[in-house]
Structure formats: C-alpha cells, structure tokens
Amino acid sequence: MPLPTDEKRLALAREVIQAFDDLHGVFPGYRPAHAKGILAVGSFTSTAEAARLSVAPHFHAETPVFIRFSNFAGVPMAADNKPDEASPRGCAVRFQLGEHKHTDIVAHSTDSFPTRTAEEFIEFLHAVKASGPDAPHPTPIEQFLQSHPKALAFVMTPKPIPTSFGRESYFSVSAYRFIDASGAGRYGRYRILPEAGNEYLSTEEAAAKGANFLMEGLAAQLASGAVKMQLWVQLAEPGDVVDDATTQWPVERQQVLLGVISLTKLVPADDVDGRRIIFDPIPRVAGIEPSADPLLEPRADVYVMSGRRRREQAGI
C-alpha cells in the first residue's frame, strides 16, 4: 500500500504519530501503539453463510492467516497485566490470498472507540498527555471526557484482563459493506470470538500474573494444540448508523458465523516478522468495501507511514 500524495492526509498521519510519540516516548523500530505483540499463523475455514454474504475469495476457500495479538500501549515492554498499558488488546488478522495479495481485519477488545474522527482522537491523546499526576483538576482529560460523552463511555467500559489472548473477544468497531454474487451489499461489523469462550481474571488475579503472561501463555497453548477463534459479523438493519465507530448497533442485530481461524504455531520469536508486518484497516479486496467511517482512511495512512518508519529504524 503506497502512502497518499495528498499533503493534508500526510500531515494528519504525521500528527497522529507525533501524538503517540509524545504520549508513550519513542522506541525506534517499534509501533507507536500496540508495540508489544505476538504473531501466529494458521488457517481460516469459511462457512456457507460467508460465501452467501460476499464474493471475497477467503469466504470461498481455505486461506492461510497471520494473527498479531498485542497490548495497547506504544511501549515494547508494556506489562500484559497492567490495564492502562495492556487494554484494549489488539487482534490484527491477515488473510493471505496469494503472493503479495492479502486483506486484513484490525480489531481490538472493546466494542467501541472514544472518538468519531482522527482529529478528535489527536485531541484525546493530547489531553491524556497533559493530565499527569500533578495536573490541576479538572485536568485536560477530565475536561475532554466531560464534553465528549462517547469518549467517557469508552473510558468507563470495563476492560478486564483475559486469562489468555485466545479467551478474549475482539471487534472491528468500524463497519464494512459485504457484496454478494448478485451485487447486493449489506453492512456489517466483525467480531472475533474465542471458540473456548471468554475468560477473565479478577483485578487481584491479574496483579499476581507476570508481565509477559499473555505472550508466554499463547506460546504454551500453541505448543499443546490449535487455538481457535470464530469470525462473526454483526449485520446492520436499514437505518442503522454505519459510519460512526462510537455508535453501537442494538444487541439483537443478527450475527452470522463467517468461519473459524485455527492458529497452529508462533512465528519465530525474534519478532522481526511481527514488527515488519503492516496491517491495513481498509480491505482492498473484491466483495468487501470500507464504509464511510472517517476513521478508516487516516488509520490506513498512519499504519503505512508508521510501518515504514519502523522498518527503516530497525533495518528490517
């Protein structure tokens, strides 16, 4: 994916990366967000319902996948059991459609986002940065949350630490339009759910864990068998807002199982492939289109710009 040439888009992407750099510090060769992660490989087997929903190639044939699970912070040593560094956890999936041909899903473990746009997200990051322990009340983040109820709801949503990356649920948050063989489209949001079910730790149990327990746990689980994640889509009804990651749809909306991701092994733990890979929140595949959600284009730009910087810094 090339970088855009539009100067405004480039400037926005630079501003986002700068805001993360200011918040977490710069760790050359690592992501400015979701810096600590673990990459695994496996395969995706789709259902008949997926094939009916979209002509996308991975909904019609078994497809190799990469998954990168990550902690939220742009800190490579972020502790897996420390909520402000670890949550929300990331889950980025690459469906390998052929040589140099792929489509991705980038999801995280909270079914919402604090802001509707990237510009507003930058304001959010600046407010967090300016609200250190010595900041007088109301701190900039307290003020931001007071005037942005959706951001407040996101911050207040419980984000318990799971017993394993494979016992957590992940959400694409943004919607996509799935195109079937007749050319008809239907909006939906991905959910990646653990086949073994969700399982979370109490605050005390999480505090007693080691700083790498999620990363080490996945390695141990894969050594003794596959870890399975189900890929679902929650489908919108006419009238549902499809371009706003801060607005959820009613819980009773139909959910369709698209298939099962079966993870079989870790990519060697030297982390080079995990750091090299650049995920794309825009599908760029026949049969799945991005919605008009204003987060999608800036995120795609940011991930490419940041990914190139990371590769250059690390010489990978």
Ligand code: HEM
């Ligand atoms: C304006 C909104 C957002 C901004 C500015 C943003 C920013 C970033 C940045 C700078 C990175 C590091 C990129 C890299 O170097 O690879 C990143 C990674 C990531 N983001 Fe976002 N993000 C946004 C929204 C979201 C949303 C809505 C989700 C989930 C639904 C999400 C999930 C992730 C994940 C999982 C990664 C790690 C991907 C990987 O493993 O390579 N982000 N984000």
